[in-house]
Amino acid sequence: MSTDLPQAPPSAAVTAITDPHPVPAGNPTGDDAQTLSEQSVLGRHASRVQRVGASLPFDDPRHLQAHHWLVDEAWLLDAQAYEDWLELITEDVHYLMPVRVTTALGAGYDTARGMAHFDEDKYSLSRRVARFLTEHAWTEDPPSRLRHHLSNVRTFATDDADHLVVESATLLFRNRGDVREGSFISAGREDLLRLVDGHWKLARRVILVDDSVMRMQNLAIFL
Amino acid sequence: MADQTTVLADVRRGMIPAHVYNDREIFELEKERVFSRAWVFVGHESEIAQPGDYVVRRVLEDSFILTRDEQGEVRAHFNMCLHRGMQVCRAEVGNASHFRCPYHGWSYRNDGRIVGLPFHKDAYGGEAGFQRKGQRLLPAPSLATYNGMIFLSMDPDAPPLEEFLGDFRFYLDYYTKQSASGIELRGPQRWRVKANWKIGAENFAGDMYHTPQTHTSVVEIGLFREPKAEKRKDGATYWAGAGGGTTYKLPDGDLDERLRYVGYPQEMVDRMKEQFTDDQLKVIGDDGFMISAASIYPNLSFVHNWPRVGESDDVLPFISIRQWQPISEDETEVLSWFAVDAEAPEEFKALSYKAYLMCFGSTGMFEQDDVENWVSLTNTAAGSMARRLLLNSRMGILEDDEPVVPPLGPDAFHGPGEARTGYSEHNQRALLNRWADDLEKPPVQAATLTVGGPGAGAQDAAGRTSPSANDAELPGGAVAQA
Numbered sequence: 001m002s003t004d005l006p007q008a009p010p011s012a013a014v015t016a017i018t019d020p021h022p023v024p025a026g027n028p029t030g031d032d033a034q035t036l037s038e039q040s041v042l043g044r045h046a047s048r049v050q051r052v053g054a055s056l057p058f059d060d061p062r063h064l065q066a067h068h069w070l071v072d073e074a075w076l077l078d079a080q081a082y083e084d085w086l087e088l089i090t091e092d093v094h095y096l097m098p099v100r101v102t103t104a105l106g107a108g109y110d111t112a113r114g115m116a117h118f119d120e121d122k123y124s125l126s127r128r129v130a131r132f133l134t135e136h137a138w139t140e141d142p143p144s145r146l147r148h149h150l151s152n153v154r155t156f157a158t159d160d161a162d163h164l165v166v167e168s169a170t171l172l173f174r175n176r177g178d179v180r181e182g183s184f185i186s187a188g189r190e191d192l193l194r195l196v197d198g199h200w201k202l203a204r205r206v207i208l209v210d211d212s213v214m215r216m217q218n219l220a221i222f223l
Numbered sequence: 224m225a226d227q228t229t230v231l232a233d234v235r236r237g238m239i240p241a242h243v244y245n246d247r248e249i250f251e252l253e254k255e256r257v258f259s260r261a262w263v264f265v266g267h268e269s270e271i272a273q274p275g276d277y278v279v280r281r282v283l284e285d286s287f288i289l290t291r292d293e294q295g296e297v298r299a300h301f302n303m304c305l306h307r308g309m310q311v312c313r314a315e316v317g318n319a320s321h322f323r324c325p326y327h328g329w330s331y332r333n334d335g336r337i338v339g340l341p342f343h344k345d346a347y348g349g350e351a352g353f354q355r356k357g358q359r360l361l362p363a364p365s366l367a368t369y370n371g372m373i374f375l376s377m378d379p380d381a382p383p384l385e386e387f388l389g390d391f392r393f394y395l396d397y398y399t400k401q402s403a404s405g406i407e408l409r410g411p412q413r414w415r416v417k418a419n420w421k422i423g424a425e426n427f428a429g430d431m432y433h434t435p436q437t438h439t440s441v442v443e444i445g446l447f448r449e450p451k452a453e454k455r456k457d458g459a460t461y462w463a464g465a466g467g468g469t470t471y472k473l474p475d476g477d478l479d480e481r482l483r484y485v486g487y488p489q490e491m492v493d494r495m496k497e498q499f500t501d502d503q504l505k506v507i508g509d510d511g512f513m514i515s516a517a518s519i520y521p522n523l524s525f526v527h528n529w530p531r532v533g534e535s536d537d538v539l540p541f542i543s544i545r546q547w548q549p550i551s552e553d554e555t556e557v558l559s560w561f562a563v564d565a566e567a568p569e570e571f572k573a574l575s576y577k578a579y580l581m582c583f584g585s586t587g588m589f590e591q592d593d594v595e596n597w598v599s600l601t602n603t604a605a606g607s608m609a610r611r612l613l614l615n616s617r618m619g620i621l622e623d624d625e626p627v628v629p630p631l632g633p634d635a636f637h638g639p640g641e642a643r644t645g646y647s648e649h650n651q652r653a654l655l656n657r658w659a660d661d662l663e664k665p666p667v668q669a670a671t672l673t674v675g676g677p678g679a680g681a682q683d684a685a686g687r688t689s690p691s692a693n694d695a696e697l698p699g700g701a702v703a704q705a
Contacts, residue, residue: 113409138595
């Protein structure tokens with residue numbers, strides 16, 4: 001039944017992640033850059049596979065697999081099972097969380113030039129995970145209580161059957177100690193999933209956080 | 224307001240009443256007496272490189288539009304419409320030739336002059352009722368630059384920036400003038416932490432003692448090879464003028480070898496040799512010290528470290544400039560920028576940025592653990608027990624105030640100010656002594672300004688910080704090139 005439903009056009013906020021994006025002056029990666037991953041300082045190695053067409057029906061097996069993958073991942077991140085999480089990530093991953101800035105409506109960009117919160121490859125992600133596994137990562141000892149609330153999942157095909165683009169919204173609640181107030185991060189994500197040896201793995205993630213000024217003491221978390 | 228004489232006397236002898244890290248009355252005094260007169264960093268010229276480029280920055284609650292006008296002049300306008308006080312610019316970054324208030328449509332050129340006043344004749348009777356000519360957004364009381372770094376003071380009679388910075392300029396050059404082109408500043412990442420602003424400033428000024436403990440994890444994962452306990456105490460701390468900082472002791476070698484040891488490619492080394500003074504080069508080449516963290520009073524800090532950024536053993540240096548912007552007695556907004564020499568090779572810039580992201584900033588693996596400590600400290604300082612506890616900040620001096628380690632002589636340390644090796648809290652005391660000096664001084668008396676008042680236009684009695692359009696009558700209107 002769902003295949004007959006009209007497809008909503010992608011909203012401006014969502015297309016901003018992948019669709020051609022005005023390149024701000026001073027962008028260090030050059031004039032050809034279109035997507036945020038391409039515009040980032042450290043994304044040159046990243047896969048450039050993009051979505052094709054409208055979002056897949058919710059009963060499409062590809063959507064079900066992608067959604068399943070995201071839910072499993074959310075539980076791993078809540079549990080801080082970061083070694084297992086790294087297993088879900090390809091060797092050429094680009095994990096990007098730009099710094100959002102408030103700009104005038106017509107400015108054509110809303111992320112900082114040449115600066116991100118995360119602009120990571122597999123090596124830097126693995127160092128972050130390795131640090132949490134030491135006994136001296138004080139910011140997570142005692143550990144935070146984390147909950148990644150996942151919603152608004154939609155999946156897109158690509159030109160390559162082994163790749164899917166998946167969008168989702170995530171709301172992370174993080175609480176530390178007993179009486180300290182918890183803090184939230186709300187973000188939209190666009191992921192590129194790749195089928196590797198029969199398993200979906202994360203090959204690219206762009207996190208569009210909804211805060212300009214983060215209200216969390218640090219980002220000793222993953223989104 | 225309570226008498227703080229005892230608090231300041233305790234601070235001066237190196238005994239810190241713990242509540243100063245979370246005390247509303249102290250914070251009100253800081254607003255009135257520290258941030259009303261000090262030179263406060265607001266941005267770098269590279270952030271507003273082209274005419275019309277602007278960023279909006281704050282000093283406490285006061286919002287300023289930092290912009291480069293069509294003549295290329297750097298300006299800081301108080302971000303409030305002269306009519307009803309609406310915030311004129313509500314974006315944080317952009318490029319604009321004019322700013323138009325969304326409330327009633329008054330508009331201003333990017334040099335601050337008013338150009339548009341809707342229904343001027345109908346509403347005000349034209350120039351006879353309201354002199355549009357000569358009106359402009361209020362300029363920052365004082366504005367000046369050093370190495371492209373833009374500072375603002377709320378005191379129209381602030382001493383010149385160079386005088387305020389004093390001999391710290393010698394060290395500031397290491398971070399901001401590695402070549403004739405100076406730095407590019409990127410960012411900032413901004414985030415709020417429930418910690419008092421002084422803690423970060425003190426930590427970066429001189430706390431070598433925390434490195435082996437707080438940052439154990441980053442050594443364990445192979446990110447940073449330096450901060451082993453025995454290494455850190457071989458470094459020198461120095462205090463000069465408005466600031467002080469820490470250094471690492473480098474292995475034996477000549478100047479070039481030592482700069483390459485921390486990861487600078489030879490072409491950058493060559494430019495530093497052209498740019499730095501003999502004494503600046505001797506601190507590295509002869510004395511063997513490499514700058515690391517530092518703070519300028521009151522709330523600006525720097526860090527220069529050289530982590531591994533990939534599987535190889537090579538290290539890459541990075542520089543971060545950060546501001547501890549006070550929000551309240553228990554909350555600080557951190558603004559953390561990445562800085563890199565403008566003439567550095569592009570590959571170096573990219574890897575240096577990677578080094579920065581891994582170590583400092585909102586996601587940095589050093590910074591994560593620092594902030595955890597500072598939040599806890601601030602939280603614990605709120606209660607009544609903290610009012611009974613004087614924290615011992617006398618590391619490095621004996622009971623009779625004689626130093627544990629004598630200062631380094633001029634042959635062992637070629638920089639200005641006083642430097643010594645070993646763990647100590649000399650710099651934290653120097654920072655808090657300046658703070659105590661400011662808290663003791665009566666507040667700056669600011670003149671009030673009248674917009675379009677009968678007769679005078681917008682002039683105060685002394686003619687200072689006037690929103691007149693004529694630059695010649697505008698002390699602080701255009702940037703004084705320090």
